[in-house]
Amino acid sequence: MALTLRTLRSDELRSFQRMVDQSFLDDVKEDELERWRGMFEPERHHAVFDGDEMVGGGGIQTRHMTVPGNGPQPVAAVTSVGVKPGHRRRGVLTRLMTAQLHGLHEERREAFAALWASEAGIYPRYGYGLGSEFARLDVPRGAAFRAGVEVDGERVREVSAAEAMPWLKEVYERLRPTRVGWLSRTDAHWDHHLADQEDDRDGLSSYHYVLHPRGFAVYRVKSNWVERGPRSELHVRTLVAETDEAYAALYRYLLDLDHIGELKSFTDPDDPVVHLLADARLALRSRTDALWVRLVDVERALSLRRYQSDVDVVLEVRDAFCPWNGGRWRFTASGGEASVRRVDDDPDVALDVEALGAAFLGGTRLTTLARGQRVRELTPGALNGLSHAFLGDREPHCPEVF
Structure with missing residues (x-):
């Protein structure tokens, strides 16, 4: 029977969620259905059917993401x-990606898309580039700060979730316009981000909420008692601070908690705690992919953000999946603002759309992508200036999987 594709109805969330659970080889969790309802936009979800059976699908959340220099x-x-x-292997995912990306273009909706990938080899086929990473950081309890580190002397205290949430939301909203990669959040997104049912804990404790007058932290504990005493793991879910001193105070509080053997965190790739420590080698670090970014419309997307330096180059863009992006574009950045227009001039730099997506949030150098053979310099000297213009002040970081 031929496969068919359509958008969903509001009464199909249960069927859609069952399909997603089965796709990821998870048990079907009927009791978690309501968690998704507040984020479910049926008109922005597509599903593929084999007869009456829903065999694949995917959706879009309508959100805002902070981009370099220009806010959400x-x-x-x-x-x-x-x-x-x-x-x-029957073309289901290709049909979904076509419906999403071509629909965004035809309706002139969002100029760029982003996702977290279950497997890193999937989405480059559809023009997504590796736009940000996150770091795993392991630090032993009690690790000392170097001399001269200023720690905010304000009180740090633990409170209930009900008391903490208004403060978490207030601080997050104040900082979000300047933190590249951060997303807008409704109450439903917050509830999903900090879901705390037994199935969410993976053997860890419920969440602990730590407040500071200029920040907060949320963590879980994995209990571990050995003959020489407790060596539990403290897993940081999120740590946010408005000042460097508050950041140091929150880290100091977590590192000094009793019964802990090690602090573990998934955090910003450029998390400064490494430079706070007297012995930087105590912080074991590894990195992996986080956000994958796709420019839906090159002309509109590149104009959304600001740039570090002035540049004027002609880009030859390859984009087999969204052919309207292919061809030559004059990219001019002046005073931080960019203009992009189609031209017939000789190109200075040739690259695929994945490279533009990877560089869009300012964390991936185009010169690095050139070494990976995704970018080719055609006019000597053009690439260095272009690469510098795309850089951000800090590495992008998305603190939630959506």
């Missing part, structure tokens, strides 16, 4: 993409 901008936050076992 509309982003198509792609979510819950899955294909059921037994229906893979």
